[in-house]
Amino acid sequence: MSGRKLAETIARFEVLTVRHQNYTLKRYMNRTVLLLSLLAVSAAANAQVHTYDGQGYSYDQEIGTYSGFTYVNTGAINASDWAGFGNTTAFPSGGTAVYNRYGNPLSVSNGSTFDFTGGSFIGWGYGDSVQGYTATSVTLEGFLGGVSQGSYTANLSATGFTFVGAAFTGIDNLVISPDNSSKWFVMDDLGLPTSQAVPEPASMAALGLGGLALLRRRRKSA
Structure with missing residues (x-):
């Protein structure tokens, strides 16, 4: 070649x-x-929605830990207990929801950062009517290392759930407060991630x- x-x-x-x-x-x-x-x-x-169903919670039972998250100042209420107060609005998830015990602010955390995509809320009334103990609004505030990352306030009704689309990214604590102390609200279907890391x-x-x-x-x- x-x-x-x-x-x-x-x-x-x-x-x-x-x-x-x-x-x-x-x-x-x-x-x-x-x-x-x-x-x-x-x-x-x-990401998943916290529905609180199928856990066997009894009325006023402290939620404690649910799906890897720690709930503070929260109590469970079942649909039958809710109806016992003369309320006819169904829970978004069906069987069980969560309320702020003693009318105090509640908090949700899981020991690391997480995102929040919103949830459904209603003022706790009697016979579908606002009472002196009914929260007429809630404020959702996200924290990271004890520093506020923003807040969102939404008005509530006693006749139907309101979806509050407050969105927080990379927080380590979510605090939800009623408009005044000793005012009660019920919440369901919180959009939170699971505890599994990705x-x-x-x-x-x-x-x-x-x-x-x-x-x-x-x-x-x-």
Whole structure:
């Protein structure tokens, strides 16, 4: 084989090698994007609604720990107990809801940061009517390290649940207060994540970059 033909053969081989490497890199990047998308979906699916049903709570029982979260100053109330006060509004989840015991502010935390996406609230009345002990509004406030991250106040009715779409990201304590002390409200379907940890966006990005670095090292060694 002449020197010229040898050079042309080597050049073709190098072109094919580069094309193969680029195809491999593109295929890996596509797989990485798919993996990151699946992880993001998993993180979103990790959020859940706290319904308090199926736990066997009795009336006025302290909630304590539910789905990895600690509830303070909270009591359970079942649909039958609620009807016993002459109220006809059904709980959003069906069987059980939670109220602020003794009319005090309540808090929800789980020992780490979490997001909150809102919940359903109603003023505790009698016969679907506002009473002296009925909370006519609630204030939801998110904290991180004891520092307020914002608050949201919503008016309440005694004749139907109001969805309060207050959204907090990266808080470690959620405090929900009535408009005045000794005023009572009932809440249900709080949007909170489970206690199971999921990869953060930075961690998922590091996973993808780590894979690309490994592929480059393989290309160099080849």
